[in-house]
Amino acid sequence: QVQLKETGPDLVQLTQTLSITCTVSGFSLTTYNVHWVRQPPGKGLEWMGAMWNGGGTDYNSAFKSRLSISRDTSKSQVFLKMNSLQTDDTAKYFCARHVAYTTDPFDYWGQGVMVTVSS
């Protein structure tokens, strides 16, 4: 059974660093890419970046050098770290998968974790 589950803090202080873990089951991180997408309250979705099946990464330029994505394949986990948080980083953060080397879409998503940046 395919599952993705995000875990992370509910609240992060202004200018601090956000760390979220996406734990997957039912598929291999060496076969699927995992993407991070966020959604501010009441707003649309924004692609943040990807961990490719081969271990490489790509990021939305909007996040410049604030964002880092890594993984531990032995634990089936993908990690998001973003520093210098501001109030407009308050959002629900999702991870989603898609089959590597195909034109297939993001077919399974986690339920997301809501993160509030507080001053």
Place this chain on the structure above:
Amino acid sequence: DIQMTQSPSFLSASVGERVTLSCKASQNINKYLDWYQQKLGEAPKLLIYNTNNLHTGIPSRFSGSGSGTDYTLTISSLQPEDVATYFCLQRNSWYTFGAGTKLELK
């Protein structure tokens, strides 16, 4: 960067009505266009991928069409459980979502 413009932003329709939602790209996206349904507090759910392919388990009242820069999601007969926000996503050049269409019952 490719921009995606969805219209309308808000739509009110009756049960049984045919509903059409639109998504326009700022440049040709070669049919790499997906549609998602999102209900309040839930993750997005894939409905249609690559313009017109129905995802597994999705009712046949949902369909997609389009090419170039213009794409459409059609619900042939609106059901109460279709109340949700619908997003499009282009995957031709990186990934860009539309701002969404909120669909409610009249």
